[in-house]
Amino acid sequence: MPVTDQAFVTLVTNDIYCQGALVLGKSLRNHSTSRKLVVMITSHVTSRMRGVLAHIFDEVVEVDALNSADSVRLALLRRPELGITFTKLQCWTLTRYTKCVYMDADTIVLCNIDELFDRDELSAAPDSGWPDCFNSGVFVFKPSVETFNRLLQFADNHGSFDGGDQGLLNSFFNNWAVSDIHKHLPFIYNLSISSVYTYRPAFKQFGSDAKVVHFIGTPKPWNLKYNPQTKSIVEDESLSGQQHLSFLVLWWEIYISDVLPFLTETAVSEGSTSEQHNFGRIELVMKNENPSPVCSPEAPNDTAEKTLPDYNAEQQTFKIPDYNAEQQTFKIPDYNAEQQSLKLPDYNAEQQTFNDRVQGQDFALPTEMSIQQPVTQDDDDFAMAQLAQTASELSIQEAEEKLRTEEERRNWEQGHIDYMGKYSFDNIQKKLDRFLQ
Numbered sequence: 001m002p003v004t005d006q007a008f009v010t011l012v013t014n015d016i017y018c019q020g021a022l023v024l025g026k027s028l029r030n031h032s033t034s035r036k037l038v039v040m041i042t043s044h045v046t047s048r049m050r051g052v053l054a055h056i057f058d059e060v061v062e063v064d065a066l067n068s069a070d071s072v073r074l075a076l077l078r079r080p081e082l083g084i085t086f087t088k089l090q091c092w093t094l095t096r097y098t099k100c101v102y103m104d105a106d107t108i109v110l111c112n113i114d115e116l117f118d119r120d121e122l123s124a125a126p127d128s129g130w131p132d133c134f135n136s137g138v139f140v141f142k143p144s145v146e147t148f149n150r151l152l153q154f155a156d157n158h159g160s161f162d163g164g165d166q167g168l169l170n171s172f173f174n175n176w177a178v179s180d181i182h183k184h185l186p187f188i189y190n191l192s193i194s195s196v197y198t199y200r201p202a203f204k205q206f207g208s209d210a211k212v213v214h215f216i217g218t219p220k221p222w223n224l225k226y227n228p229q230t231k232s233i234v235e236d237e238s239l240s241g242q243q244h245l246s247f248l249v250l251w252w253e254i255y256i257s258d259v260l261p262f263l264t265e266t267a268v269s270e271g272s273t274s275e276q277h278n279f280g281r282i283e284l285v286m287k288n289e290n291p292s293p294v295c296s297p298e299a300p301n302d303t304a305e306k307t308l309p310d311y312n313a314e315q316q317t318f319k320i321p322d323y324n325a326e327q328q329t330f331k332i333p334d335y336n337a338e339q340q341s342l343k344l345p346d347y348n349a350e351q352q353t354f355n356d357r358v359q360g361q362d363f364a365l366p367t368e369m370s371i372q373q374p375v376t377q378d379d380d381d382f383a384m385a386q387l388a389q390t391a392s393e394l395s396i397q398e399a400e401e402k403l404r405t406e407e408e409r410r411n412w413e414q415g416h417i418d419y420m421g422k423y424s425f426d427n428i429q430k431k432l433d434r435f436l437q
């Protein structure tokens with residue numbers, strides 16, 4: 001039975017962390033949670049990404065960003081970017097829910113964990129670095145504006161000993177370690193991947209009971225490169241010899257099968273060796289050293305104008321020679337039925353190239369090709385996921401020029417249109433061709 005007054009809550013302040021939230025949300029759904037899924041976002045999350053989040057989360061709630069701006073203590077943590085995690089405190093304002101479980105965007109669940117809603121505020125698991133502190137990546141809490149205001153007041157008066165929300169929350173709920181064992185969640189509800197290599201025998205003994213994995217610290221799964229063919233992380237110096245790789249693989253597998261299709265907007269390209277797809281402010285880069293079998297032949301060079309035989313400009317059709325309208329077939333010239341082969345005109349067997357009669361250039365046909373169905377959105381999603389599976393490397397990056405889209409729109413409005421680049425005739429033609437397929 002769905003429980004509508006309780007929710008899992010996460011936070012993202014930019015498009016990059018959205019990748020994590022999407023995987024977390026999907027992992028909760030895959031394990032049939034009966035609770036609502038809520039993601040808090042701040043103004044920097046692009047509208048495109050908000051739309052994608054809404055596919056997986058029941059509620060996408062914009063909140064004001066809160067920042068500790070405590071650069072000195074954050075420097076101790078060597079994570080200057082974590083001041084923004086004060087925004088996490090906003091979860092106490094979600095008062096339409098009676099109880100919630102907060103989860104960082106860099107966590108995933110391995111099974112259903114709805115039983116956490118039987119616990120009271122503030123229940124959390126020990127931090128692997130200092131077990132008398134709780135880790136603030138997973139905790140049970142009760143939304144309340146009063147608590148929220150007290151937390152803000154506390155932050156104002158005392159700050160946070162680590163510059164992030166974890167230091168603040170541990171000081172605020174300062175009797176967590178000793179007062180009530182029921183508020184001490186087992187470590188398997190927030191298995192920090194750093195513990196996998198700091199206490200290997202324990203991981204060997206208890207790791208299979210893990211319910212939540214937390215990719216604490218750096219690098220995050222989305223900062224790594226993934227090879228979907230070998231299902232492995234492309235070697236990264238910081239990871240050498242570590243054993244938590246299977247969790248990273250799991251993260252990427254959920255990303256490819258359950259998240260990527262939602263992100264897809266444009267059709268898969270044709271046979272190129274490296275693909276970039278922009279989703280809000282992130283780019284998904286697919287490197288394909290062995291071109292995917294999903295490809296279609298490309299003309300050698302499209303600059304010269306081609307004249308089509310028997311073209312009827314008025315009807316925009318052309319006559320297919322030897323077409324039998326009744327049988328809807330046409331006779332293929334030079335077909336050798338026995339060998340089931342065709343004699344191709346202008347084929348140079350030695351060089352294995354054809355001569356393009358229009359442009360007088362030689363070109364080779366791709367070694368493999370398949371006929372593609374007309375592209376629909378579903379096909380796009382499927383093709384994108386398929387391309388991801390055949391890519392030799394996937395990586396998620398922050399788009400180089402963050403404000404490119406806004407700038408482009410401004411330029412467009414002022415009449416400065418990029419006719420040589422994005423809006424060149426070639427690019428528009430390609431879009432039209434796709435549309436008309």
Ligand SMILES: O=c1ccn([C@@H]2O[C@H](COP(=O)(O)OP(=O)(O)O[C@H]3O[C@H](CO)[C@@H](O)[C@H](O)[C@H]3O)[C@@H](O)[C@H]2O)c(=O)[nH]1
Nearest residue numbers: 011012013017082085104105106136137164165166216217
């Ligand atoms: O630029 C950012 C940074 C963080 N977050 C959110 O805040 C969470 C915490 O940041 P994270 O990078 O996951 O921190 P950890 O590496 O997990 O570091 C620890 O320290 C943080 C600061 O105290 C705590 O928030 C974490 O729960 C604790 O595990 C993320 O998961 C996101 O939900 C953003 O949305 N944008």
Ligand SMILES: [Mn+2]
Nearest residue numbers: 104106137216
């Ligand atoms: Mn985290």
